[in-house]
Amino acid sequence: MSLDIDLGTTARSAGRPREFDIDTALDKAISVFTERGYHGTSISDLRDAMGLTAGSLYKAFKDKRAIFLAAFDRYKQVRNALLDEELAKASNGRDGVYRMLCFYAENAHGQSGRHGCMAVGVAVEMAVFDDEAAAKVERSMDRFEDTFEALIRRGQEDGSVSRSIEPKATARLYLSVVQGLRVLGKTSPNREETFSVVDVAMKLLD
Amino acid sequence: MSLDIDLGTTARSAGRPREFDIDTALDKAISVFTERGYHGTSISDLRDAMGLTAGSLYKAFKDKRAIFLAAFDRYKQVRNALLDEELAKASNGRDGVYRMLCFYAENAHGQSGRHGCMAVGVAVEMAVFDDEAAAKVERSMDRFEDTFEALIRRGQEDGSVSRSIEPKATARLYLSVVQGLRVLGKTSPNREETFSVVDVAMKLLD
DNA sequence: TCAATTGGGAAACGATCGTTTCCTAATATG
DNA sequence: CATATTAGGAAACGATCGTTTCCCAATTGA
Structure with missing residues (x-):
């Protein structure tokens, strides 16, 4: 035994x-x-x-x-789990978008901002010469974009997001903002500036 | 002689x-x-x-x-000159913002999108361990942010941009969007998607 | 208890890294 | 023309790279 x-x-x-x-x-x-x-x-x-x-x-x-x-692979798995946990708290579509933006803003500033994002690193350093790595990042990005889009559509149904915005294009913009914050966080990881971007981005849902 | x-x-x-x-x-x-x-x-x-x-x-x-x-240094010099040339054509503040976003979108998609952006590369790869490189990127980013802010203020004076938006925070968001497009361009440099982000971003000036 | 199998760890491998050396070529100065 | 100075270019430098080898330790299954 x-x-x-x-x-x-x-x-x-x-x-x-x-x-x-x-x-x-x-x-x-x-x-x-x-x-x-x-x-x-x-x-x-x-x-x-x-x-x-x-x-x-x-x-x-x-x-x-x-x-x-x-x-x-593990990086994506761990981060996805954390994000899902955060999104489970969302009361409506708009709140979900806000939580998702804050989730990234929280990581893009301060010490973890300086430390960086592995997905961005892979995209910038590996994508050109490693097809498998490129495919992994692209899948990861697509997932985030889809999540943003789903939250926007949910918001349009529950009334928290304007019906006049385009879910797909707006989701793509949010994805860009988030990756951009990660780049900026490497050199100027100021908390207020980072979250001011989130506030401005939320205006797109009105 | x-x-x-x-x-x-x-x-x-x-x-x-x-x-x-x-x-x-x-x-x-x-x-x-x-x-x-x-x-x-x-x-x-x-x-x-x-x-x-x-x-x-x-x-x-x-x-x-x-x-x-x-x-x-040369990269920044050449790109700044090209951007200044493009911005000289701007008829008003809003048009300037649009030209600047398009300038980056043009480079973030297709072949040059896959090729990448040297400033993003420096930020991601060098900033943590090379203070001089970090300072150079930060200066470069600040310059772009200031240019966005100046164009927004100009637009608010010439009537092409809403007075109710915050120039500083909105400029920072534009900077984020642009850097993010560069990251996304490494793996999915689709032209339509890239420019759809520009269109959505322009709504922030209304 | 005895193969078979896999992990731990030190040492060594050839290859390539960034850099220097050494010699020759081309220019300015006097 | 002589000298000083700098560039071109091949070869070599020690260091470090990613990887393998070799031997011993720990486990499973017979």
Whole structure:
């Protein structure tokens, strides 16, 4: 009789068990990749941040790119979960848009603003030369755009958003604003300025 | 008697004259750095693109970082000149804002959209670890924000822009939109979507 | 208890990085 | 013409890159 520690779906495989948690390690990788970028991050950087030896890294992942893509997948998963949690509180369509904008504004200013956004980093640094990375970011962006659009339409039905605005184009603008705030947050992560943009953006729903 | 080829301010200095034009070479460097990023660009890449040997590069510039900073200075100079030229055509404040948004939308879509924006690249990749680069981008962003604000105020005086909007906050939003379009242009540089954002953004002036 | 299998970790790998050196070529100055 | 100065260009530099190898440790299944 033995305790089965594995909480996943598959039974533990043969061989010596991994001594570190993959997701915990990936969270560290996310932080390093976000701050330094893909090419600016060395295996040594990852090794130090993740608290592993290079050998262990290469046992768990095929190569540096695989670590990066896995980190990005986790980044999206974690952030999407947080956003969904926030949006669940929305009382109506307009409130949902506001919460979503504030969610990003909260991350685009101050320390986390300086630190940066991994999705923006991938788009800027990787999209041109890595089709798989590009597809991942595009999917992520499309998801956010669709969420904005759905909230706008919901607002038009519940009366909190003007019927005269175009949901698709306005959603695209919101997506642009949010990504732009992430860029500006790298050099001037002022809180008031960041949230003043949110206030102006909300006027588009009147 | 000899022709003085040097069109600059200083007389030609002693020693063998440089055989290439610095600005022409920097234009090539801008292209490479924009597409691959700072860390993704090697001296070999620059050597090939600029049509020089590494030795000549290091005669003209202190190191890789100096090439990058010089390229970024030139990038800003060239783009600012183009923008000023476009803004000179503006018939009023609102038209100026529209021309400025279109100027960026024109570059954020299609092939140049995929290629990317050097200022965004610097902000995302360099700002955290290079104070001088960060200061340069911030100055550049501030300049654009001030230009937007001035156009909005001009519009409020000439009657083309509503008096009830806040020039500063609205300018900041426009800046965000423009930088965001650059990010989105890396993965989905669709022309219609890009310009639809401009149309929505213009509604803020009513 | 004994293969088979997988992870941990140190060391080493070839490749490429950014940079310098060294020699020759071309100009200004005296 | 002689000297000083700077550029062009090939080759080489040490350092670091991403990755692999090798050996030992820990586990599963027979």
